[in-house]
Amino acid sequence: MRRAIYPGSFDPVTNGHMDIIERASKIFDEVVVAVAVNISKSPMFLIEDRLFMLQEASKNLPNVRVDSFDGLLVRYAEEQGASAIVKGLRALSDFEFEFEMALMNRRLDTDIETVFMMTSVEYSYLSSSMIKEVSSFGGSVEGLVPEIVLDYLSQKASSTRRIMQKRRQKKE
Ligand code: PNS
Secondary structure: OOEEEEEEOOOOOOHHHHHHHHHHHHHOOEEEEEEEOOOOOOOOOOHHHHHHHHHHHOOOOOOEEEEEEOOOHHHHHHHOOOOEEEEEEOOHHHHHHHHHHHHHHHHHOOOOEEEEEEOOHHHOOOOHHHHHHHHHOOOOOOOOOOHHHHHHHHHHHHHHHHHHHHHHHHHO
């Protein structure tokens, strides 16, 4: 059983992530998409929501499982009996940091290999932060994220609008 971990914040999952998940699921017997719980960035979505969006988006991929993890990634990979960590590379700018993380992870566990996959060209500029920014200013991100993420983003946008409206009314 060749099991791989695909870790990330997934705040929220994009079609760029989905592209890597789908391609990794063809190479490995099982891919565990692992959502980091304690990330230093303050996420827009709760861990439960990030997990649910990923579960919905990957429900047609039978050898993909979605889970969360806390602490060191290699320790989680060991617990899961995984032999590889999958990472997506979008551009040269991703490389330096990913390279450092891969070397540190290998130092922590020499048996776990980091496998880099190049993102498809159409998603090479895409990031979760860009999605959040465009969507928060009312821009369309259709075709760039799974359908379920569109629903979550529009929910966020309408609750933000409601809050701002209330604040304006209070000031008046
Ligand atoms: O989607 P992101 O935010 O780029 O994902 C980063 C993530 C969660 C993969 C990375 O921060 C991570 O592996 N965190 C777990 C803590 C850890 O093991 N750190 C040492 C790696 S060098």
